[in-house]
Amino acid sequence: MKFIVQWQGQPAAQQAAIERFMKSGGRPPENVTLLGRWHAVGELKGVAIVEVSDTTALGELMLEWGDLFTMSATPASTDEELGAILAARQSQAK
Known part of the structure; x- marks a missing residue:
């Protein structure tokens, strides 16, 4: 499953983030x-x-950087994946 991961840090975390990266x-x-x-x-x-097979791996990613950044993860689909979902939905509506 694909996710959009966003992060934002405070200026005080900048040096630590640079060093870790x-x-x-x-x-x-x-x-x-x-x-x-x-x-x-x-x-x-x-x-x-990012793409993960289970959310445990996603949790690991977020915990790895969570002490420096506020993070969020949202499920995501490609155009092709979304198109297939919408096509199936339209077929059901008819």
């Missing part, structure tokens, strides 16, 4: 596939798209 390369936990990640330039926030 530089040390770890920002690699996600083993069972999390990072599909893309974007950082807001000049701010301590960003967004990533």
Whole structure:
């Protein structure tokens, strides 16, 4: 399942976040596939798209950075996945 993960940190967390990112390369936990990640330039926030087979791995990711950032995760679908869901819904409505 894909998730949109968003994070935002306070200025006081910036140095610790930089050090952790530089040390770890920002690699996600083993069972999390990072599909893309974007950082807001000049701010301590960003967004990533990840794929996990279960939410335990997602929880690991959020706990790994949760001491430095406020984080949220929202289920996500591609255009193709959403199109299939909508098509099935339209078929049921007829």
